[in-house]
Amino acid sequence: MPELPEVETTCKGISPIVGSKIKHIIIRQPKLRWPIPPALSEFKNLIVKKVSRRAKYILIHTDQGAFIIHLGMSGRLCLIKQGLTAAKHDHVDFILTNNRLLRYTDHRRFGSILWSDEDPLNHRLLCELGPEPLSRSFNGQYLFKITRTKKTAIKTTIMDQKIVVGVGNIYANEALYLAGISPIRKTQSLSLEECQALVKAIQKILKRAILQGGTTLRDFLSADGKRGYFKQKLQVYGRQGELCFSCTKILSSEKIGQRMTVYCRTCQK
């Protein structure tokens, strides 16, 4: 599923809709993570003012309010021509002018499409999120300070959207490997220097992945239907049992917080 780089790629991909009109919305399946507000099927002629991202949420700002879209584990937004028949998991179409439409597809339905009349950043799901990982407010000092009493594994901590947003399972694994920190370390055991190294690693990994258009494992495609190419750069994720590219020892794996975790016992301390 989409983590920050995939959501960022999607935002860039759908940004051509800015300035155009959403004539109406077709909802085939309203049962997502949260029900799609029924009012959306009554909406007519909204002008798209801006597309932005907060955490893993895509915000489509219009003259009447904002759509808040989360892609969950398997969601995707594609900007396509009208007339293509909808497949099984094509749950929502935003019908646009110029014979285009924005199609939301999500076979597991863990994503969501919500509506906010006012500033979407004040929405209950968005108002308590942590800092953006690529902003200055996410730095080593901050991470060190906020984690002094945290006893959970550091991997779980960096995936906690209240601590920092945008990091999911793939990039948590990759960032910890790059930082040389074991994912099973108790969070509060990290030194200031380690927090600084981890922040830098998270930022580096996310920036690189954005440049590659994200990671496509199964479902993810950008708005123009292209795959993300960061998969070829993954150092540990999905490589359990294979050899560490650095020390050539076998990569370990275990579940942390119900999520598959892969790391090198030699390179990560």
Place this chain on the structure above:
DNA sequence: ATAATAACCTGAGGGC
């Protein structure tokens, strides 16, 4: 208050 886990879904792949 914090931390572990159950739940929401569908589909693919492996073992038998």
Place this chain on the structure above:
DNA sequence: TGCCCTCAGGTTATTA
């Protein structure tokens, strides 16, 4: 073929 199990880019609600 088919059944049963495990696994998958996330997040919230519930339980301990």
